[in-house]
Amino acid sequence: MPTDPGARAVLRLRNITKRFGPLTANDAITFDLHEGEVIALLGENGAGKTTLMNILFGHYMADAGDIEVFGHALPPGNPRAALEAGVGMVHQHFTLADNLSVLDNIILGTEPLWRLGTGRAAAWARIEQLSRDFGLAVHPEAKAGALSVGERQRVEILKALYRDARILILDEPTAVLTPQETDDLFATLRKAVARGLSIIFISHKMHEVLAISSRVLVLRHGKLVGEAATADTDRHQLAHLMVGSEIVAPEVGGAAPGAVLLRMREVSTTPVGNAVGLRALSLDLRAGQITGLAGVSGNGQAALADLIAGETVPDSGVFEVAGEGVGAWTPRAALDARIGRIPEDRHRTGTISDFTLSENAVLEAYEKEPFSRRGWFDWTAVDRHTRAIIERYDVRCPGPDARIRLLSGGNMQKLILGRALEAEPKIILAVQPVRGLDIGAVTYVQNRLIEARDAGAAVLLISEDLDEILTLADVIHVISEGRLSPAFARGTKTPAELGVWMAGQGFGEYSHAA
Amino acid sequence: MEILDILISASFWAAAVRIASPLIFATLGELICERAGVLNLGIEGIMVVGAFAGWMAVYSGADLWVGVGMAMAAGMLFGLLHAILSVPFGLSQHVVGLGITLLATASTYFAYRVALPQVTNPPRIEAFKELPIPVLSDIPIVGQALFAQTPLTYLAFVTAAVVAFVLYRTPLGLAVRAVGENPHSVEAQGLSVTALRMGAVVVGSGLMGVGGAFLTMSAFNSFFFEMVNGRGWICIALVVFGAWKPGKALLGALLFAAFDALQIRLQQTSLGADIPYQIFLMMPYLLSILALVVMSRRAEVPAALMVPFNRGER
Numbered sequence: 160m161p162t163d164p165g166a167r168a169v170l171r172l173r174n175i176t177k178r179f180g181p182l183t184a185n186d187a188i189t190f191d192l193h194e195g196e197v198i199a200l201l202g203e204n205g206a207g208k209t210t211l212m213n214i215l216f217g218h219y220m221a222d223a224g225d226i227e228v229f230g231h232a233l234p235p236g237n238p239r240a241a242l243e244a245g246v247g248m249v250h251q252h253f254t255l256a257d258n259l260s261v262l263d264n265i266i267l268g269t270e271p272l273w274r275l276g277t278g279r280a281a282a283w284a285r286i287e288q289l290s291r292d293f294g295l296a297v298h299p300e301a302k303a304g305a306l307s308v309g310e311r312q313r314v315e316i317l318k319a320l321y322r323d324a325r326i327l328i329l330d331e332p333t334a335v336l337t338p339q340e341t342d343d344l345f346a347t348l349r350k351a352v353a354r355g356l357s358i359i360f361i362s363h364k365m366h367e368v369l370a371i372s373s374r375v376l377v378l379r380h381g382k383l384v385g386e387a388a389t390a391d392t393d394r395h396q397l398a399h400l401m402v403g404s405e406i407v408a409p410e411v412g413g414a415a416p417g418a419v420l421l422r423m424r425e426v427s428t429t430p431v432g433n434a435v436g437l438r439a440l441s442l443d444l445r446a447g448q449i450t451g452l453a454g455v456s457g458n459g460q461a462a463l464a465d466l467i468a469g470e471t472v473p474d475s476g477v478f479e480v481a482g483e484g485v486g487a488w489t490p491r492a493a494l495d496a497r498i499g500r501i502p503e504d505r506h507r508t509g510t511i512s513d514f515t516l517s518e519n520a521v522l523e524a525y526e527k528e529p530f531s532r533r534g535w536f537d538w539t540a541v542d543r544h545t546r547a548i549i550e551r552y553d554v555r556c557p558g559p560d561a562r563i564r565l566l567s568g569g570n571m572q573k574l575i576l577g578r579a580l581e582a583e584p585k586i587i588l589a590v591q592p593v594r595g596l597d598i599g600a601v602t603y604v605q606n607r608l609i610e611a612r613d614a615g616a617a618v619l620l621i622s623e624d625l626d627e628i629l630t631l632a633d634v635i636h637v638i639s640e641g642r643l644s645p646a647f648a649r650g651t652k653t654p655a656e657l658g659v660w661m662a663g664q665g666f667g668e669y670s671h672a673a
Numbered sequence: 674m675e676i677l678d679i680l681i682s683a684s685f686w687a688a689a690v691r692i693a694s695p696l697i698f699a700t701l702g703e704l705i706c707e708r709a710g711v712l713n714l715g716i717e718g719i720m721v722v723g724a725f726a727g728w729m730a731v732y733s734g735a736d737l738w739v740g741v742g743m744a745m746a747a748g749m750l751f752g753l754l755h756a757i758l759s760v761p762f763g764l765s766q767h768v769v770g771l772g773i774t775l776l777a778t779a780s781t782y783f784a785y786r787v788a789l790p791q792v793t794n795p796p797r798i799e800a801f802k803e804l805p806i807p808v809l810s811d812i813p814i815v816g817q818a819l820f821a822q823t824p825l826t827y828l829a830f831v832t833a834a835v836v837a838f839v840l841y842r843t844p845l846g847l848a849v850r851a852v853g854e855n856p857h858s859v860e861a862q863g864l865s866v867t868a869l870r871m872g873a874v875v876v877g878s879g880l881m882g883v884g885g886a887f888l889t890m891s892a893f894n895s896f897f898f899e900m901v902n903g904r905g906w907i908c909i910a911l912v913v914f915g916a917w918k919p920g921k922a923l924l925g926a927l928l929f930a931a932f933d934a935l936q937i938r939l940q941q942t943s944l945g946a947d948i949p950y951q952i953f954l955m956m957p958y959l960l961s962i963l964a965l966v967v968m969s970r971r972a973e974v975p976a977a978l979m980v981p982f983n984r985g986e987r
Contacts, residue, residue, distance in 0.1 A: 218860070218984065239863030254861040256854040258973055259847070267851050268862030270844040277844055318862070 166193040169357050170215075170246075170326055175224035177210055184210040185221070186381040192326065197348065197358045199372035199389070201365075203401055203597035205555075205567040207381040208361045209251060212328050216248045217241045228326070247319025251330040251361075253311045257304030261314050262286060264303050265321050282321075289320050292354075293347050309340040316347065327351060328359045333367055334595055345371050363401070363597045365394045377401055402599050409605040412613070414633040417446030419482075420586050420617040421467070426476035428462050430641075435459040437466065438641040439476065444586060444617040449608065450646075451632025452621045455661055459641035460621050461503070464590045467619065468500050469493030481585070494523055499584025499616075501575055501592045505568065509575045512564035516556060517545040519563050520578050548577035553603065569600030576607055587611055587618045593627065605631060625654050639663040675942040676935075685934055686818035690826060693930035695720070695887035697829040699908040700915070700922045701836045702748075702880030707912055708840065709873030710853035710977040714770025715755045716881050717905030718777030722747045723882030725781045728889035728896040729788065731798045741825070741886055748882020749875050751777050756874035760867055763981030774905070782898060800894040801825055825883075825891040830923075832880065837919040849873055853975035856982040866982050881905070907961070914965050916972035928964065932957035 170192040177185040184207045192198055200208050213219045215226060220236040227233065228244040241248075255264050266282045286299050295313040297306070303314065312332060319327055329348075333341045348358060348371060362368050368375055369389060377385040377400040385400040421444040430436035437459055444450055454460060465471045466478070469490040478485055480496045493500070500523075502508040510519045521530045521541050529540040545559040552573040556566055563571060572592065579587065589608060593601040608631065612618050622628050628635055635652065637644040637660035644660045659665060679685050699720055706713040713719075727744035731737055751773055758769045789796075801823040810820040840846035848869055852859045856866040884904075889896045907929060915922025936953040939945060945953070 216861075238860060242863040248861065250857070250861060252857070254855065254857040256851040256858040257976060258854045259851055259858075263847055263851075264858065266844075267847055267858065268844075268864045272843075272845040272848060272864075274844055276842055277847065 166195060168192065169194050169229055171225075171227040172211075172215070173225045173227075175211060175214055175221050175226070177207075177214055177219060177221050183381050185214065187224070188378075188381075188383050190376055190383065190386070192357050192359060194357055195352055195355055196374060197352060197360055197372045199368040199375045200359055200361045200378060201363060201368050201375055201397060201401055202378035203363060203599055204569050204595075206378040206401075208378055209330055210381075211378070212248065212330055212359065212361060215241065216246060216328065242322055242324075245323065245325035246328065247322060247324025247326070248328040249312065249315040249319065249330065249332055251332075251334065253315055255303040255306075255311055255314060257302070259303055260299065261297055261301050261303060261306070261317075262299040264314060265299075265318050269322060286317060286321065289317055293317075293320060293350050294343065295320075295347055309336055309343075312336065312340075312344070313347075320351075324356070326357050326359070328361070330361045331363075332360070333362065333364060341367065365397055365598075368397070369394065379403055398598060401597075409602055409609060409630065411609055411631060414448045414612065416448040416633070417615065419443045420446050420480070421619075422477065422479040422482075423473075424477035426466070426473045426478055428466060428471055428474055430462075434461060435641045437462050437473075440638075440641065440643045442636065442643060443646075444619055446585070446615050446617050447612060448633045449612050449618040449620055449631050451628035451635045452619060452638055453625055453628045453635060453657055453661060454623070454638035456623050458639050460590070460638060462641065463638065464503065464588060464621055467493070467498060467586075467588050468502070469498070494582075497582070497585040499579035499582060499587045501572075501579055501587070501589040503590040503594075503621075505571050505575060510563045510571060513562055515560050516549070516554070516563055516566075516574060517541050517559040520545040520548055520559075520574060523578060524582065544581070548574060548581060551581075552577035552607075569596045569603075572596060572600065572604060576604055580607065580611060584611075585616060587616050588621075589618060590621045591623065592620070593622075594624075625657065629654065637661050639666060642666050675944070676939070679935060679938045679942075681814070683814045683817035685938060686814055686931075687821065688934040688937075689927060689931040690818050690822060691892065691930075692933050693926045694822070694826040694829045694891070695884040695904060696908055696911060696926040696930060697833060697923055698884030698887060699881045699905060700884075700911040700926050701832055701919060702877040702884065703908050703912045704915065704917060704919060704922055705836065705849070705873050705877035705880070707978055708853045708917055708975055709849050709870045709877075710856065710975055710980065710982075711756070711759055711870055711874050712766045712770060712909075712979050713752070713755060713773075713874060713877060713881075714767060714909070715751060715773030715777060715878065716770075716908055717901060717903070718774030718781075719748045719751050719878050719881040720885030720888075720901045720905050721781045722751055722777045723885030724889045724900060725785060725885075725896055726882065727886030728798060729784075731800075731890065732796060737799075737801055737890065740890055741883060744882040744886030744890075745879040746882070748885070749879040752875040752878020752881075753871075755878065756871040759981070760870045760874065763983055766979050766981075785896065785898075795895045795897045797895045798890070800889075801891045823891045825887050828883075829887075833919050833923045840919065850975075853977055856977055856980075860982075860984070866984075870982070881908075884908075910961060910965055913969050913972065914961070916969065917975060921968075925964075925968075929957055929961055932960050 168191040173189050175185050175188045188211060202208050214221045217236050217238040217240060225232060228246060233244055234240045262282060265286060270277060283299050290296055295317055297310050297313045332344060336344060352358060360371055372389045375387050375389055375392060375397060376383060379401060423440060423442045425439045425441060426437055427439055428436045435458055452460060466473060469488055469492055472488045485492060506512060524530060530537055542559055549556060554570050554573045556570055593604050608618055620631055633649050634646045636646055637657055639661060640663060699716060703713055703716055723744035726747035727740040730740040730743040755769055755773045758764050759766050803821055804824050805821040810816040840850060848859060848864055852866055852869045859866050859869060885901060888900055911922055911925040914925040936956045940950050940953045
């Protein structure tokens with residue numbers, strides 16, 4: 160979509176500056192958004208993209224700067240004024256009330272509060288109309304809490320459209336979507352642009368930015384460092400602008416596989432709720448080798464990860480760590496067996512948000528020397544350990560005593576990585592270790608995993624990103640409905656061939672043969 | 674069977690409805706607060722304030738309904754203090770609530786002593802009289818129980834209907850239900866989380882005040898210390914029992930009151946001669962705990978209950 164330079168500016172930001180203590184999150188940012196244009200706001204985590212949009216929408220007050228919408232100054236710090244001026248925002252963390260229906264979530268705040276009854280019938284018709292026009296299928300009476308992530312996002316977009324938003328801000332809309340859902344979202348956005356809406360699309364995923372935007376603005380450390388028409392730029396240039404230096408893709412040397420450190424034979428686990436259990440799964444993890452586990456989300460990856468992490472026990476089959484059958488298999492036993500864990504959800508299971516970096520850094524070893532001596536906690540040792548992790552793993556943070564929730568995803572993940580690797584694990588369980596991270600952090604985490612492999616660790620890399628598996632893994636298994644494919648050596652299967660296994664085909668012949 | 678005799682007597686059911694009335698007001702008040710995301714542990718103290726304010730107004734010569742208004746206003750005043758501390762300042766709702774209860778109770782007793790320094794026997798007032806509704810009150814048992822009560826009891830039932838209507842049928846109620854579940858949803862739709870929550874706490878506290886006033890103006894006709902006697906805490910349990918829904922909360926209040934009325938009568942039967950009366954006093958509470966366990970299994974707690982909202986924080 161080429162940008163017509165003559166199109167009028169619907170939104171003007173002038174010298175927006177915002178400081179949080181010593182940190183300048185936005186430094187004199189100025190740009191215009193034109194009618195019918197899609198601007199991509201690109202930048203690493205912590206570059207200030209979300210802060211800027213929160214200022215525009217009125218969640219925060221800027222320390223300096225002005226915003227104009229359709230030629231009128233926008234009063235700062237007032238979401239209602241932003242909504243009335245025609246600005247709609249799809250937040251990264253969805254803002255739905257789970258106890259209410261889709262319709263109630265959409266009409267919330269659109270009617271005068273002091274009114275008897277709600278205009279539900281009219282609202283219903285209008286929502287159905289919008290759903291059809293923009294390809295946002297969702298049932299108005301469904302409870303928000305029961306919706307899938309993709310549906311929740313459609314409701315968020317409907318909320319903005321229902322209020323006749325002319326400017327749509329989407330904050331990392333694709334972070335939680337599957338590729339198919341992302342395509343649907345883009346189709347919706349194109350329809351919106353065709354109807355004259357203007358869009359600001361925040362992302363750190365290059366290919367999406369190139370696919371949807373007409374112009375790219377790059378933010379780095381709170382400053383606007385680059386601007387380009389999408390047609391005139393490429394991945395390489397944008398990555399350079401974003402990170403401020405050349406990106407070096409991880410170099411994976413040849414593996415030197417050693418002994419089998421973890422051995423599973425015909426292991427089955429009980430499905431929990433709707434989750435898939437393991438079905439007679441056999442797997443070897445070898446020292447000095449990265450084993451990649453590919454598969455569509457929800458096919459037993461969580462069951463396998465939970466089992467190796469000590470959170471569940473096998474129902475049947477052989478489960479051996481370091482050549483010996485395990486006794487009482489618990490998270491503690493897994494740690495004692497030198498299994499390092501990088502959990503899938505860093506916020507929920509990887510860290511305790513309101514604990515400090517120090518406390519989080521010793522969560523897995525707080526009761527052991529040197530952190531505890533004769534039952535007493537040694538804060539000096541904890542502090543020293545945390546500072547070492549911060550230093551060695553390049554965790555950017557205010558200090559060891561800061562609460563970990565203040566950190567960006569990438570820095571949080573680096574601390575988790577440091578916590579796992581500093582214990583010198585023999586087996587590393589890495590579940591989606593780079594999901595949601597920016598390029599710099601992705602490369603960093605991947606390189607560290609390769610280093611750990613070269614140092615002799617057995618790494619199990621569970622990922623839904625096939626590219627990541629193909630780049631990093633020395634051997635690849637595909638998991639489907641709790642069953643495991645045979646091991647494929649690096650370079651022996653194309654993505655398409657793996658895709659066939661991921662779709663659940665091939666397992667029949669394989670199990671007969673075995 | 675003596676229990677059966679009690680259960681088919683009109684006076685038992687009339688007593689149950691009477692005992693339930695203050696609980697209905699206060700439970701609805703607490704329910705409004707909690708639906709907006711604020712646990713109001715000031716309820717016990719606010720009921721004391723309401724009981725005193727209503728009674729004092731009438732004792733000083735005011736009309737009965739003015740007394741009810743005074744009780745409501747006094748409740749709202751302490752509710753406002755609670756709201757300021759717990760909503761914009763975002764302090765711990767437990768600490769604020771218990772503080773309000775202590776402050777409200779103590780300042781009421783103080784005010785009582787200042788107003789009536791020489792009095793040993795609390796003076797009685799001309800309280801609300803029973804107002805039988807023609808025709809309806811002639812229905813056996815049900816008529817006695819429901820339609821031969823004081824106007825404040827009728828008001829309790831009307832209030833339950835109004836609260837249910839506002840919560841589920843108006844934009845305001847929608848906003849209240851949303852703000853207790855996810856305040857970000859309200860903020861993102863351009864409404865003020867602070868205003869909604871403060872408003873809910875103030876209005877809810879007003880109802881608690883009326884609940885307290887029922888005791889002095891429609892039941893005991895006088896004010897004495899310790900008269901609220903834990904009713905506020907019962908209401909907190911009743912909100913859970915009612916799964917944060919006005920209709921179910923009303924039923925819960927009636928059920929608890931029925932147990933209470935039953936135990937009073939059981940004490941006077943032949944059973945009462947053999948069993949210590951304390952056992953009977955415990956009965957409604959034990960049954961409440963049991964009912965709470967059974968009923969609240971699948972209740973949907975407002976997700977943002979007790980979580981202070983700070984703008985701009987995720």
